[in-house]
Amino acid sequence: MRSAYRVLAYVIAAEVVVQAAALAWMFSGLGRWIQDGGVLDKATMEEEGGPLPFPELVGIIVHGINGQVLIPLLGVILLIVSFFARVPRGVVIAASLLGLIVLQVILGMTARGGVPISSMVHGANALLIFAVALLAANRARSEATEPRPSASADVGV
Amino acid sequence: MWGSRRRRIVAGLTGCALLLAPLAWMWQASLVPRSYSVAEMGTPDLGGGAAHAHPDHRVAVPDLTEPGDGTPDVRVRLIARSDTIRLDSGQEMHGLTLNGTSPGPVIRAEVGQLVEVELFNESVTDGTTLHWHGVEVPNAMDGVAGVTQDAVPVGSTFTYRFRPPRAGTYWYHSHQVSHEQVPRGLIGALVVEPRGGLDSETTDLVALVHSYGGTRTVNGATGEIPVDATPGDRVRVRVINTGNGPISAWVSGTPFRLAAIDASDVHRPETVTDRHVQVTAGGRADLELVVPASGARVELSGPSLVLGPDSPAERRPEARLDPLTYGEPAPLGFDPERPDRRFDYAIGRRPAFVRGRPGLWWSINGHLYPDVPMFMVAEKDVVRVSITSRSDVHPMHLHGHRMVVLSRDGQPATGSPWWVDSLNVAPGETYEVAFVADNPGAWMFHCHHLGHAAEGLVAHLMYHGVAVPYRIGDGNVPE
Numbered sequence: 001m002r003s004a005y006r007v008l009a010y011v012i013a014a015e016v017v018v019q020a021a022a023l024a025w026m027f028s029g030l031g032r033w034i035q036d037g038g039v040l041d042k043a044t045m046e047e048e049g050g051p052l053p054f055p056e057l058v059g060i061i062v063h064g065i066n067g068q069v070l071i072p073l074l075g076v077i078l079l080i081v082s083f084f085a086r087v088p089r090g091v092v093i094a095a096s097l098l099g100l101i102v103l104q105v106i107l108g109m110t111a112r113g114g115v116p117i118s119s120m121v122h123g124a125n126a127l128l129i130f131a132v133a134l135l136a137a138n139r140a141r142s143e144a145t146e147p148r149p150s151a152s153a154d155v156g157v
Numbered sequence: 158m159w160g161s162r163r164r165r166i167v168a169g170l171t172g173c174a175l176l177l178a179p180l181a182w183m184w185q186a187s188l189v190p191r192s193y194s195v196a197e198m199g200t201p202d203l204g205g206g207a208a209h210a211h212p213d214h215r216v217a218v219p220d221l222t223e224p225g226d227g228t229p230d231v232r233v234r235l236i237a238r239s240d241t242i243r244l245d246s247g248q249e250m251h252g253l254t255l256n257g258t259s260p261g262p263v264i265r266a267e268v269g270q271l272v273e274v275e276l277f278n279e280s281v282t283d284g285t286t287l288h289w290h291g292v293e294v295p296n297a298m299d300g301v302a303g304v305t306q307d308a309v310p311v312g313s314t315f316t317y318r319f320r321p322p323r324a325g326t327y328w329y330h331s332h333q334v335s336h337e338q339v340p341r342g343l344i345g346a347l348v349v350e351p352r353g354g355l356d357s358e359t360t361d362l363v364a365l366v367h368s369y370g371g372t373r374t375v376n377g378a379t380g381e382i383p384v385d386a387t388p389g390d391r392v393r394v395r396v397i398n399t400g401n402g403p404i405s406a407w408v409s410g411t412p413f414r415l416a417a418i419d420a421s422d423v424h425r426p427e428t429v430t431d432r433h434v435q436v437t438a439g440g441r442a443d444l445e446l447v448v449p450a451s452g453a454r455v456e457l458s459g460p461s462l463v464l465g466p467d468s469p470a471e472r473r474p475e476a477r478l479d480p481l482t483y484g485e486p487a488p489l490g491f492d493p494e495r496p497d498r499r500f501d502y503a504i505g506r507r508p509a510f511v512r513g514r515p516g517l518w519w520s521i522n523g524h525l526y527p528d529v530p531m532f533m534v535a536e537k538d539v540v541r542v543s544i545t546s547r548s549d550v551h552p553m554h555l556h557g558h559r560m561v562v563l564s565r566d567g568q569p570a571t572g573s574p575w576w577v578d579s580l581n582v583a584p585g586e587t588y589e590v591a592f593v594a595d596n597p598g599a600w601m602f603h604c605h606h607l608g609h610a611a612e613g614l615v616a617h618l619m620y621h622g623v624a625v626p627y628r629i630g631d632g633n634v635p636e
């Protein structure tokens with residue numbers, strides 16, 4: 001269970017990297033598309049159901065699915081695992097991480113609703129999630145190498 | 158040892174249960190039956206009016222047709238096809254066409270003429286329909302799959318018959334899996350001319366703006382589109398926005414008037430310069446101008462119409478023409494201050510499950526799809542609706558009726574009566590609108606961002622005593 005905790009925490013950290021990369025990739029594609037004469041306004045932003053104007057737009061779709069579904073799901077699973085993983089303060093860390101993820105989703109949502117300050121905090125909070133995920137992974141790793149008195153009772157866990 | 162281990166497991170399982178039980182319950186509660194009738198969907202909202210105006214009188218949607226079987230004045234056959242669409246830019250996409258083109262042919266009729274459109278589905282696998290956006294058609298002709306008809310399967314035909322009661326700019330589009338079929342091309346313009354036809358002094362142009370895979374087109378053409386007009390000509394450009402978001406239209410090189418919004422003439426519109434017009438998603442704006450010797454352009458946020466000699470494009474004017482104060486007042490024909498019913502249509506967004514799927518979903522008056530309000534009315538009711546958006550832009554579209562805007566954020570409308578069938582409600586805005594319930598049936602009242610509609614931003618206006626035999630699900634997917 002502890003290694004599951006560790007792996008999940010690493011996956012969440014890696015997902016933060018994917019999120020940043022996907023968005024940066026999308027923005028460079030958008031820049032090129034505009035240079036080629038594309039017009040970006042509300043109507044273009046809301047286009048759905050047809051082919052993508054430029055392939056890098058996949059970046060924002062990836063960002064959305066990852067951020068709204070996959071990462072929150074990983075956060076919930078990490079919290080569940082933490083109940084059994086016996087990582088010191090593991091439950092608290094996993095719960096905080098889930099809290100930060102929920103905050104991140106809300107910030108992303110309000111940013112998209114037209115509150116630019118939310119975007120700023122969204123970007124900063126991403127680094128916080130990254131750091132806490134690494135901290136969680138690290139805790140689970142260092143504990144694994146430290147013998148503990150009750151370790152004999154942990155056979156099979 | 159065992160005690161502590163057991164305690165830990167029990168604590169862990171309790172934690173899981175606390176975490177998962179509400180989620181499981183919310184998931185379960187959000188499931189919808191495989192098929193359902195709109196008449197049994199959502200929560201009836203009487204808006205402070207009577208529950209049953211005509212308890213004995215019942216009529217079914219399929220009987221709400223155009224009376225009589227006269228010979229049509231305008232007869233059109235449209236063949237819907239899964240097809241390749243080629244733009245003049247060289248771009249190709251897999252799309253949907255009507256009679257081999259997208260947009261489909263412009264249909265023109267005069268007020269009161271009998272229009273008959275035969276829709277044949279040759280190869281649209283999901284099935285299809287045609288909705289006459291903005292036209293007060295009889296309910297059975299409204300073209301909404303699962304509400305006013307069944308989707309037309311491949312190989313079948315459906316015949317629409319109606320007499321358009323008001324002149325103006327309209328459009329038609331599929332209302333089956335519309336969030337895919339409309340962007341992919343099942344659209345076209347409908348122009349209803351006054352009795353006796355248009356005045357011959359004015360050059361009448363349709364400018365149907367549609368985006369094919371990110372490329373914005375006007376009547377299917379891209380870039381700068383030359384129009385056959387000479388200096389001195391009076392031109393009416395009927396701009397139609399088929400997209401999911403608002404677009405801006407403006408005129409370079411000469412002043413213009415906003416002659417009509419949706420399909421209603423503006424009363425005494427002033428001539429303006431340095432203004433842009435916002436065209437709501439699904440909405441229309443008729444611009445009128447006289448071509449100057451130096452030429453003029455109608456700019457449509459990307460493509461433009463070039464009228465007369467080639468002239469320079471101007472940037473979009475910062476200021477927006479505000480229909481709330483534009484033109485001069487005129488009688489409405491009813492008194493919105495003494496409504497029979499008052500409804501709220503407050504749009505929000507929150508994390509939840511809808512149809513078993515987690516996500517951020519639209520709410521109406523705090524409730525999620527399918528627990529959306531069903532606005533109950535009786536014939537001849539004067540109805541007031543307060544529409545608010547707390548999140549994102551929503552082009553709110555009421556089928557079968559036109560609404561008049563009374564106020565925005567408490568500021569009363571002081572210009573020409575601002576009649577709409579598609580109203581752009583921006584985040585934080587509240588509009589008071591009113592209409593007369595004069596067209597019995599089951600009518601969709603939804604967001605015309607068709608993606609939002611597919612995400613559950615749909616409600617219905619239901620007349621008392623109307624039975625709906627069609628079902629959503631089982632092949633009918635209106636959004």
Ligand SMILES: [Cu+2]
Pocket residue numbers: 550551552604605606609610614
């Ligand atoms: Cu919407």
